Amino acid sequence: MDAGLFTANNVWMMVATALVFFMHTGxxxxEIGLTRQKNTINILFKNIFIITGGLLLYYAFGFNLMYPGFEEGDMGLIKFAGFGIAAPEGGMTxxxxxxxxxxWTDFLFQGMFAATAATIVSGAVAERIKIVSFMLFTIVYVGLVYPIVGAWKWGGGFLESWGFYDFAxxxxxxxxxxxxxxxAIVLLGSRIGKFDPNGKARAIPGHSIPIATAGVxxxxxxxxxxxxxxxxxxDPALTSLVLVTTSLAAAAGGFGAFILSTVLHKNLDLTMFLNGILGGLVGITAGADLMSPNEAVLIGFMAGLLVVLGVAFIDRLKLDDPVGAVTVHLICGIWGTLAVGLFGDKASGAQFLTQLYGVLIIGAFCVLTSGLILGTLKATLGLRVSREEELEGLDIHEHGMDSYPDFRMNQH
Structure with missing residues (x-):
């Protein structure tokens, strides 16, 4: 390979790393846009902790847990290549x-992914979780659970040998x-006022839909x-295709959610439109390199429909997810993974079953581990803030600060 091509590849990967980092701003x-003003600093603090803590954990042991170098004959379940990071011989060539x-680019790109899993949880538990409990959960989940699961596929573990496919x-x-x-939302319970005495869900409006829109x-x-x-x-052909399928799925997801929510609720709900875009993006992520534009549109559109139906389903279960994280990331994530067996270059009955097994195994492991971590925290430190803290806002109680002090003073 000539030096120019190697450099071009590496520069693109560094640009991609920067773009994934920028997602934390989004x-x-x-998250702050879809929640109330009184909890803004709390949410921002959690998000900053996730990216800083996540990167340090990935450096300390996460990367070597996720890419341990499974050898022939290994079961491909868990292996650890040691603490800290150091480039191997030939790593810069x-x-x-x-x-x-x-x-080095490999480490940083993968490190940016690592914190995203905890960021998803942050939105779901917003406005009522104790911040110390959340931080401890993040340390264990990002430090251990995410890299172990990642190793099963991306690190060359047993799911990789089975033929399970999850592009991104x-x-x-x-x-x-x-x-x-x-x-987390099962163990935490809903925010005060989310459900009326009859169990019907009530909307708790976010304080800044413009900021939420910018985030999406x-x-x-x-x-x-x-x-x-x-x-x-x-790679010019594959990178270009992936950007096209990603964008088309996002657009179709937005349209699917916007159309169905309008039909069902008779109003043009911007938050559904926004979450539909995210659902389309999550849905295409497993097979973005395998799909034609037509298939990407179909996968995205279906994800948008699932967002609307999923939000209603979560409400019906009397679960409180302020930002729709479970619907967007879990339901659409499962859909996108299964879609690899239904559409695109790998579509087949056998592939669908492999995708299904992967979803079920990872789901069982994540439910077990997250339940254990959160259950232990609930029994020891407690998960939820007091009623008074929740009503007055976590910014004042947990941080002693106000996100918009001038605005609040002017209101009085």
């Missing part, structure tokens, strides 16, 4: 990763976060790195 904006990028993480990132989010657009942009970088080189 997650933060979406075209001999590494088929000339797609250097070892519909299951390995989004469902891993989604399962934990589901367990930033996430869409970041997905060019999330999926486009998962090509693992600057």
């Amino acid at each position: 997650f933060a904006f979406l 075209a001999e590494y990763a088929s000339g797609g990028y250097t070892w 993480g519909s299951t390995l990132v989004h469902s891993v976060g989604g399962w934990a989010a589901l367990m 657009l930033i996430l869409w942009l970041g997905w060019f790195g999330f999926n486009g970088g998962s090509v693992l080189s600057a």
